[in-house]
Amino acid sequence: MSQDVYIIGLGMIRFNKYPDRDVRDMAHEVTRIALADAGLDADALEAAFFSNTFWGMFSNQHSIRGQVILRSMGIQKIPVTNVENACAGGSTALHLAWMTVKAGMADVVLALGAEKISNPNKMLSLGAYASCMDVGNFQKHLEMMQEISKSFTVDIPPDQAPPGDGRSIFMDAYAMGAKWHMSRFGTTQRHLAVIASKNHFHASLNPLAQYQQPMSVEEVLADKPVAYPLTRAMCSPVGDGAAAAIVCSDRFLRKRSSSRALRIRASVLGSGSDRNLDGEDIGERLARQAYEMAGVGPSDISCAELHDATAYGELHQTEAMGFCPIGEGGPYAETFATRLGGKQPVNTSGGLECRGHPIGASGLAQIYEIGLQLRGEAGSRQVEGARLALAENGGGNIGVEEAAMCIHILERV
Template sequence: MRDVYVIGVGMNRFGKYLTATVKGMAAEVVQLVLRDAGIDGQLLQAAYVSNTFWGMFSNQHSIRGQVALRPLGIQGIPIVNTENACAGASTAFHLAYLGIAAGAYDAVLALGVEKISHENKALSLQSYASCIDVEKSSEQINTLMQLNELYSPQVARDEPGRGRSIFMDIYAAVARWHMAKYGSTQKQLAVIASKNHFHGSLNPLAQIQRDMTVEDVLADPPVSYPLTRAMCSPVGDGAAAAILCSGDFLKKLTGARPVKTLASVLGSGRDRLIDGEDIGERLSKQAYQIAGLGPQDIDLAELHDATAFGELHQLEAMGFCQPGEGGIFSESGATRLGGKLPVNTSGGLESRGHPIGASGLAQVHEVIAQLRGEAGQRQVTGARIGMTENGGGNIGYEEAAMTIHIFESIS
């Protein structure tokens, strides 16, 4: 396997853009990533394009990448469409990585683009339900309700997915289980969200750029206990991209600012008990082994925080703290800028935003900026090793898909 480098990243500011188009956002970000890499688009030998909902909203199915890239003069090369729920963009990155590592290509584009906001808000929220097994959605909801009855009978029931994404109920149910088993608290979730909103206030590309105190987060409107609105990622649109290359290609460039990819892992969920080994635990062990590192070697991480509980859980799953101690670890200040392990310096999904098919590459954008020393006010001092973890969809008690990438600064 050959070494793989990231030589370019680009993204637009995530937000609610009712008049934006998938083609338009793709064009904007492809121009940005080519400029950042310092190469012409004609040098690209393949492209992997992530999108989830274009077909649902605009009836563009099947050949989304070809449709988005052809007007930009990127044609004739292999273009592969990836769809893996929230992990779609990071899956595109993984496939680009494999193509280069295997020797098939020397320069590859990974692009994620998503348009979710809609005048009909209910349509936007309903789209998320396609990221679970739709034929067994009632069974999934019943599983959540049973979890609620078993561990938190004091929490009043309401209809899952009413006025919100069904995933907020999934996260809330598992959060209540975690609270009952380990004693984690709603305030700890607020600490995580407050930290991410602080980080987001420093990020000019974040959808939400408002610093919030712990008290502000707790006082925000409730979504599904213990989650408040400020603990949850917003609906939004956006695009992000990366250009990957081989060592041979890199030698031909002048002025490049490469970052090395040490590990790229993709896996799927499996049937397990609520107490069974989590997909994040399994895949992080694989990624660490490939990179020849351990959790203690990571300088910063972008973790999939569709809710604040998502970050708490992934802190434990990635091995950054012991099971049950994600809330305590966060309260210690370790995950804040200046702490032992800054997490979601971009603001995370809660603040940076979460356009499903683009989020994984937005994580890559942040880590590459950090490892280049180009993150501005949110720069992690001395950052050398960075990680991204991106989960997608849900079946049973865990994500349907997940990727983990580990990067190293070589400057």
């Protein structure tokens, strides 16, 4: 059994739309980058966990995706596990790699995520997201969201009325949560625009982000309506990408230089529960577990990557992670505490809203970003003195919260 578990290799490509690339090609590239970053050859790997959600749906590659990926680049014989946990798949792969090393079953393990979602048939891409909900009760879920939304006292301006289609169902779920928050706590659409504008600024400093253009608060508000109060600039784009991390035991690390290694102080995976909107959120519950495991509190976190498939996602998670009191995520964002140079920068990568959100790779992209921050390798978006960093990655939706969620806390060695 390994007392401590470390990340020694990180790899990522720019998230974008790649009409001429496939899942296999992107996965190969980030695996090679991560191995080079760790200073390892492929034969050092003793196990691998591969995260992907839509390859089977789009290209009919089911069941043995990870084995196909790795064998086609010469990595054979080792145990390979395929991971599918919706948007939390990448961080779940890391959690399983951590468990494997922690249990003493292997010393060097690969966590890999790759996804191709862009497609000439736009509605095929957008429709695929519905598979991350309870498909057997899909209509019932839609009706539930509609009924809940009717109970909110939120006036929707006529010019902000949402279009009837052309969006992922998750945008409706986030819009419902945002309207609840507005009704319950007085949050405004402008609060969401402040968060989105901040993330567009961060992404303008990130060469691996899908969107790299800054946007003002006014430009975010004036962008195309998606589902009130969300505009397009507040929502994550459709795109492709891959990311990877190599995890090792303390025994293995003792044989090597540890100057760039990152200690995994906490790795927590959990599932959602049936609750109403006023009940305890999965993020609050898992954050408490992660902080206890790491022996730290919210105020100890130098920076964080939070699951912001929309700007409301970041607002909600800053509260759930304990960075600010419940209900105060909007005003907290306006203080610029979550902006580079602020008290606790959030989504320095640009977040899912701007860095991009290729489902199976997103959780590992968060780890890549906080890894750069802790190593002091983030360039113009570096958080000064970063020592502890948190990544929260939610996946799917059942009821009023995520179906799955992972939280990791990393420490600079």
